[in-house]
Amino acid sequence: MDVTYLLDSLNSAQREAVSAAPGNLLILAGAGSGKTRVLTHRIAWLNAVENISPFGVLAVTFTNKAASEMRGRLEHMLDRPLGPMWVGTFHGLSHRMLRAHWQEAKLPQAFQILDADDQLRLVKRLVRGLNLDESVYPPRQVVWFINARKDEGVRSAHLDTPRDDVQVQYQRIYTAYEAACERAGVVDFAELLLRSLELLRDNAPVRNHYQRRFSHLLVDEFQDTNEIQYAWLRTLAGPQCSVFAVGDDDQSIYGWRGARVENMHNFREDFANVEVVRLEQNYRSTGTILQAANALIDHNSGRLGKNLWTDAGDGEPISFYTAFDERDEARFVVERVQHWVEQGGRRDECAVLYRSNAQSRVLEEAMIAASVPYRVYGGMRFFERAEIKDAIAYLRLVCNRDDDVSFERVVNQPTRGIGDRSVAQLREVARERGVSLWQAVPLVSGRAGVALNKFVSLVEQLSASCGDQPLADQIESVVDASGLLAHYQKDQSEKGLARVENLEELVGAARVFSPDSDAIEALSPLEMFLAQAALDAGDAQGESWEDCAQLMTLHSAKGLEFPLVFMVGMEEGLFPHQRTLEDPSQLEEERRIAYVGITRARQKLYMCQAENRRLHGRELFTVCSRFVGELPTELVDEIRPQVQLSRPVYQHPERATPSFLQEQTPYTIGQRVHHNTFGEGVVTDCEGQGKNLRMQVNFESEGQKWLVLAYANLSPLS
Numbered sequence: 001m002d003v004t005y006l007l008d009s010l011n012s013a014q015r016e017a018v019s020a021a022p023g024n025l026l027i028l029a030g031a032g033s034g035k036t037r038v039l040t041h042r043i044a045w046l047n048a049v050e051n052i053s054p055f056g057v058l059a060v061t062f063t064n065k066a067a068s069e070m071r072g073r074l075e076h077m078l079d080r081p082l083g084p085m086w087v088g089t090f091h092g093l094s095h096r097m098l099r100a101h102w103q104e105a106k107l108p109q110a111f112q113i114l115d116a117d118d119q120l121r122l123v124k125r126l127v128r129g130l131n132l133d134e135s136v137y138p139p140r141q142v143v144w145f146i147n148a149r150k151d152e153g154v155r156s157a158h159l160d161t162p163r164d165d166v167q168v169q170y171q172r173i174y175t176a177y178e179a180a181c182e183r184a185g186v187v188d189f190a191e192l193l194l195r196s197l198e199l200l201r202d203n204a205p206v207r208n209h210y211q212r213r214f215s216h217l218l219v220d221e222f223q224d225t226n227e228i229q230y231a232w233l234r235t236l237a238g239p240q241c242s243v244f245a246v247g248d249d250d251q252s253i254y255g256w257r258g259a260r261v262e263n264m265h266n267f268r269e270d271f272a273n274v275e276v277v278r279l280e281q282n283y284r285s286t287g288t289i290l291q292a293a294n295a296l297i298d299h300n301s302g303r304l305g306k307n308l309w310t311d312a313g314d315g316e317p318i319s320f321y322t323a324f325d326e327r328d329e330a331r332f333v334v335e336r337v338q339h340w341v342e343q344g345g346r347r348d349e350c351a352v353l354y355r356s357n358a359q360s361r362v363l364e365e366a367m368i369a370a371s372v373p374y375r376v377y378g379g380m381r382f383f384e385r386a387e388i389k390d391a392i393a394y395l396r397l398v399c400n401r402d403d404d405v406s407f408e409r410v411v412n413q414p415t416r417g418i419g420d421r422s423v424a425q426l427r428e429v430a431r432e433r434g435v436s437l438w439q440a441v442p443l444v445s446g447r448a449g450v451a452l453n454k455f456v457s458l459v460e461q462l463s464a465s466c467g468d469q470p471l472a473d474q475i476e477s478v479v480d481a482s483g484l485l486a487h488y489q490k491d492q493s494e495k496g497l498a499r500v501e502n503l504e505e506l507v508g509a510a511r512v513f514s515p516d517s518d519a520i521e522a523l524s525p526l527e528m529f530l531a532q533a534a535l536d537a538g539d540a541q542g543e544s545w546e547d548c549a550q551l552m553t554l555h556s557a558k559g560l561e562f563p564l565v566f567m568v569g570m571e572e573g574l575f576p577h578q579r580t581l582e583d584p585s586q587l588e589e590e591r592r593i594a595y596v597g598i599t600r601a602r603q604k605l606y607m608c609q610a611e612n613r614r615l616h617g618r619e620l621f622t623v624c625s626r627f628v629g630e631l632p633t634e635l636v637d638e639i640r641p642q643v644q645l646s647r648p649v650y651q652h653p654e655r656a657t658p659s660f661l662q663e664q665t666p667y668t669i670g671q672r673v674h675h676n677t678f679g680e681g682v683v684t685d686c687e688g689q690g691k692n693l694r695m696q697v698n699f700e701s702e703g704q705k706w707l708v709l710a711y712a713n714l715s716p717l718s
Ligand code: ATP
Pocket: 009, 010, 011, 014, 029, 030, 031, 032, 033, 034, 035, 036, 037, 038, 248, 251, 282, 283, 284, 558, 559, 560, 561, 599
């Protein structure tokens, strides 16, 4: 291999890190400074110069996507397959180890991995089997509890003495769960890590083997390792081992999942003679984007502190667009993407980043409407999410009782004691008689029949309650009365909260649903909505080979880079997220997420706020995210909203409103106005633009009225 090439494409600090003598090294550096690049070059260097065999190298990173990218880059650099080198995620590598040592790990040779859904189903069965009330011991909560304990390395036998009866029962379920997994020969995700850690810790021959084997451990995204991952690394690193850890404390965004940024501090104490290398030159972004990122993160306390600079030019200012509502925001994004493509760019150079999954729906719809191929990355598209499919299945049953697929999906969701056996029996009867499952229900007798009949009455009830209500109210009452909402509300984890938000978002979607003008008249609004949903879930997502715009959450954008980046939904309560507002440390994590978002951009960054937002089924008048206010004014170019009306903007308590956010428009929401006929009132809403701009005014004597501004003869009062 050409060693000069390896070093030539690096700056001096990077070179120092890549070519360092064996020993422990911590690369502490900001976004886009070449950490991942240095890590891959280090592996190539070890191989080419230090003659370290691929057999002796283990490299671990955070996501499967990052791992496969790293593998690709290495194969390219080494110009051959990686062979025995271990490159993967913590879970992937633990799995590999357990496969090789299934006997020592006391697993059956053909052990299977339990995915999140399987795990939940198993826990449900156990809770019921122990005769526990699911409302007191929600299975999702139990799963969360078990996984969190495993991530701390705590088995059921080692739990603290329970303080109350609830804890006693949690302990019992955990014990039963471990036994059930053992019997079935299955391991869940958290178990992969815990089991391989225990294997290394308790089995000296295995530990010695790996400690001797791996002379080099390399870890990317080190700031997001959790307790058990850190312990795994410590155990794997033998006395002769060199650990090469790269990370950025400012990008630690998985605190809610147990990541411990302290690991970066601890590393220097727990490992011998750690040398620290700082990389300060950013190669990714324009000067403007970098300055904005630096200024933002400066608002956090307790940072390790870094000084990032670039010799790239300033580039374009950051554009801040105040959209009238979320659809205007989505339209703006699509328009900008189209413009980028017209200028010769590719769609996959554009990334739209959002804080919460539910935001993708409106963006997806705008992409579909404009025929822009897109891909929702690292997450599912809205209508494919399990909770949305559940809700849709109920709604379809309301419209068509003979929809067997929907029937099967929700007959026992949420659980109502209709087991697989009952459903099998029902299927059999339906097949014999050649009728739908629904029609077969009266033909099933015994306990199964009773339970099935209850389900039938529930659907009848849902159908009756829909009545003549507006579409959104129909959906809201089905989501609620079917028990789905309560079911998902029991799960207090991040994922559970996101599911509830998505259900609320479905109601929101219905609220603004307007069928195509050429819609078939014979269909009810609900039927039209369902047809639309089915289409949206269909083949609109671009093929893997197609050039697609990329939609993803800010979390899944970590480590990636794009020439053009949109950060949408820059609003208080959305980003920073509502539930972090009260807690300074959570707020700092939100700010790090914003830092990650900004630093994904190479050439151009857009930020957007929707002044009115319907999200999770509620309509909000938003205030601008504090993170926008924290950017230096001179870096931000405000794109004027098309609507000549403004709302008060967010004002940081200690800071003046940045001038680019100041409004000079004639009316604001909340403003008092006078009308020749109706007298005095207060502006409460607005819609449309230009000569079509309409305002809603709440008049003292006449109540609420919509007025077209161009004809209304209103005058503002101070
Ligand atoms: P993040 O913190 O987001 O994970 P990072 O520190 O891992 O970022 P990389 O992704 O390795 O940064 O590098 C950022 C970009 O800068 C990449 O496109 C990379 O190829 C480029 N780059 C890094 N170092 C150099 C260099 N010395 N010369 C030219 N380009 C470089």
